[in-house]
Amino acid sequence: MHQTRDVFTPTKPARIAFVERDSVNDKLVNSLTTPGKQIVVYGHSGTGKTTLLVNKLNQLYEHHITTRCMKGLKFEQLVLDAFDQLAPYYTQERQTVLKTTTGIDLGATYKMLQAKITASSSKDESEKQSRILPPQLTPQTLGRFLGAQKACWVLEDFHKIDEGEKERLSQLMKVFMDLSDEYQDLKIIALGAVDTARQVVDYDPEMRNRVAEIQVSVMTEQEIAAIIEKGESALNVKFSPDIKRLVARHSNGLASVCHHLCLNMCNAAGVMTTVEGPPIELTKKHCEDAVRMYVEEASDSIKSAFDKALKQRRKTQYANAHLILDALSGLGELGAARSDIHRRIQRTEPRYPEANLKYLLPKLCTPEYGGILRFDSNSGLYSFSDPIYRAYAMAQFQRAQPSARPMSQSDFEQTLLKFLTEKVKLDVGTDFRILIDHHPKKKT
Numbered sequence: 001m002h003q004t005r006d007v008f009t010p011t012k013p014a015r016i017a018f019v020e021r022d023s024v025n026d027k028l029v030n031s032l033t034t035p036g037k038q039i040v041v042y043g044h045s046g047t048g049k050t051t052l053l054v055n056k057l058n059q060l061y062e063h064h065i066t067t068r069c070m071k072g073l074k075f076e077q078l079v080l081d082a083f084d085q086l087a088p089y090y091t092q093e094r095q096t097v098l099k100t101t102t103g104i105d106l107g108a109t110y111k112m113l114q115a116k117i118t119a120s121s122s123k124d125e126s127e128k129q130s131r132i133l134p135p136q137l138t139p140q141t142l143g144r145f146l147g148a149q150k151a152c153w154v155l156e157d158f159h160k161i162d163e164g165e166k167e168r169l170s171q172l173m174k175v176f177m178d179l180s181d182e183y184q185d186l187k188i189i190a191l192g193a194v195d196t197a198r199q200v201v202d203y204d205p206e207m208r209n210r211v212a213e214i215q216v217s218v219m220t221e222q223e224i225a226a227i228i229e230k231g232e233s234a235l236n237v238k239f240s241p242d243i244k245r246l247v248a249r250h251s252n253g254l255a256s257v258c259h260h261l262c263l264n265m266c267n268a269a270g271v272m273t274t275v276e277g278p279p280i281e282l283t284k285k286h287c288e289d290a291v292r293m294y295v296e297e298a299s300d301s302i303k304s305a306f307d308k309a310l311k312q313r314r315k316t317q318y319a320n321a322h323l324i325l326d327a328l329s330g331l332g333e334l335g336a337a338r339s340d341i342h343r344r345i346q347r348t349e350p351r352y353p354e355a356n357l358k359y360l361l362p363k364l365c366t367p368e369y370g371g372i373l374r375f376d377s378n379s380g381l382y383s384f385s386d387p388i389y390r391a392y393a394m395a396q397f398q399r400a401q402p403s404a405r406p407m408s409q410s411d412f413e414q415t416l417l418k419f420l421t422e423k424v425k426l427d428v429g430t431d432f433r434i435l436i437d438h439h440p441k442k443k444t
């Protein structure tokens with residue numbers, strides 16, 4: 001018996017509906033089980049890095065601790081956070097005494113350091129945040145604390161850490177490698193939502209062979225379909241093959257979209273826990289309700305993303321972002337290369353310079369611009385980072401230019417568009433029209 005919300009998990013790592021990622025599984029498992037191997041996991045946001053890792057760590061590792069990184073966080077704070085999380089292992093009443101090869105009692109050392117940290121931080125009450133790292137808490141010491149508990153250290157969102165601090169992590173990785181003789185399981189796993197491993201951790205070239213770089217790409221349609229199937233058997237429901245295919249296709253590689261739609265469909269059908277007796281069939285009606293809910297929930301964040309993307313930051317000859325999103329929404333759902341986007345824009349703006357695209361396309365992938373696009377370095381294609389952004393762009397631009405209406409749309413897309421358009425009409429239609437009316441004319 002499962003709760004539906006534990007099966008379809010749009011906002012947390014999937015466990016019951018976890019689907020193995022064949023393309024990276026062996027590499028990850030090998031790296032996790034190779035002593036001394038440090039790991040960098042990278043790939044766009046939402047591709048499933050955290051989910052994959054937590055599931056594999058649960059299968060393979062005794063313990064792990066996780067530190068979530070934020071902008072501005074200093075290396076010392078990372079170390080302190082790891083240290084704090086080890087407290088349950090070292091401060092219990094009845095624990096086995098763990099000693100290093102040189103006979104140092106780790107439990108006693110831990111408590112001594114803990115006392116030092118507490119003493120130093122109580123001195124200045126005003127700045128509680130800036131706890132001081134005692135000099136005795138060296139990388140080696142931290143490594144021993146972790147290693148003796150057969151634990152590894154996961155650093156989530158490591159790409160957010162400042163460059164200078166990252167270098168110190170690379171040194172820490174080196175120390176951990178050297179300690180692996182003594183502690184087989186000791187390792188650091190750094191995760192980052194970026195394009196290359198080096199953007200996560202810029203480690204020395206000599207460490208190359210001892211750091212595994214693992215890229216997690218968006219999920220395939222088959223993998224997404226497998227999530228639905230796992231959900232079906234866990235909840236004893238049936239999605240029609242049509243619905244399955246459409247959800248898989250329109251999730252555009254993002255499992256969270258699939259989880260979200262499936263969760264909404266179950267909600268629409270009143271399925272809150274595993275169905276007893278014969279399975280419940282989910283119909284087109286449930287699917288429509290699910291899409292409507294999805295649109296309602298997402299509309300605020302869609303709007304804010306588009307606002308950021310379309311914000312006029314300085315005076316320019318062209319409404320660049322608008323032209324790009326318009327062009328891209330008219331190209332295929334898999335995305336398009338820069339040159340394709342350029343050609344498309346040139347249909348209406350023959351002198352449109354490619355330099356503008358070179359500048360703005362990467363920007364549109366950043367949070368400052370709403371993260372509205374993503375770039376896949378394997379295929380070289382830009383696409384909307386979420387299928388709903390694409391639908392929204394289509395809904396917007398179709399109204400503005402009825403002649404450019406895309407020809408072929410699936411039922412699902414039409415449903416999505418229908419609800420989006422309704423929503424758009426109610427809420428933001430006017431704002432957008434202003435932008436379109438002010439669309440600069442070609443200069444002569």
Ligand SMILES: Nc1ncnc2c1ncn2[C@@H]1O[C@H](COP(=O)(O)OP(=O)(O)OP(=O)(O)O)[C@@H](O)[C@H]1O
Pocket residue numbers: 009010011012013014017018019020021043044045046047048049050051052192193227254255256259
């Ligand atoms: N292998 C999988 N099987 C089933 N669902 C998955 C799988 N991988 C990811 N998901 C689902 O996809 C969504 C995003 O996954 P996750 O948070 O792991 O991505 P991420 O790459 O860590 O993203 P971010 O970079 O933003 O942290 C979650 O809803 C999760 O449940």
Ligand SMILES: [Mg+2]
Pocket residue numbers: 049050051156
């Ligand atoms: Mg994550």
